[in-house]
Amino acid sequence: EVQLVESGGGLVQPGGSLRLSCAASGFTLSGNWMGWVRQAPGMGLEWVANIKQDGSVKYYVDSVKDRFTISRDNAKNSLYLQMNNLRAEDTAVYYCARWILDSSGLYYVGSWGQGTLVTVSS
């Protein structure tokens, strides 16, 4: 069974840092693009970042560029999100996402974690 389990969320002051982790099981992490999706309280889903299978390519939504860094350790079956210079608007549930390439060459999120809450407040 595929499982994604996030950890590392919590309360942090504006300007602070936090590192989220996602432990993957039930599949070979190195075979998939992985990413993070967040959801602010009462709001919709927002794609945050993706990372290629070998970690060589990373993409970010504009609002987190130069502040967040996505990384992975395939040997540890883990995905990470280092979040620096946090702002109140970064307050959200952060979901770990496994991107799958289907037989037609189209990508989609095939697996979701349960999410971890990050609250940025003084």
Next chain:
Amino acid sequence: QTVVTQEPSFSVSPGGTVTLSCGLSSGSVSTNYHPSWYQQTPGQAPRTLIYNINTRSSGVPDRFSGSFLGNKAALTITGAQADDESDYYCVLYLGSGIWMFGGGTKLTVL
């Protein structure tokens, strides 16, 4: 900047049919945008519904189907049930590694 558009809300009667759309503020949705659909109930993680236009994820009932309608991707629920009352999101690939979710459609079944 391109925005992914969805109806903010929709209502359907039990047993009825409803079609939700996923469009672009500029241009037409095609397979190049890798459209897919997700369902989310309050307090829960999203659940993958439809990918590859009209392929249902494992365990998704066949009353859910995907298609293109005009210049948009579409999600149709045929024979809506009470537990279909959820938020529905589409996501599109905008190129250069960038993805964008639509704002979501809150579906009410009553």
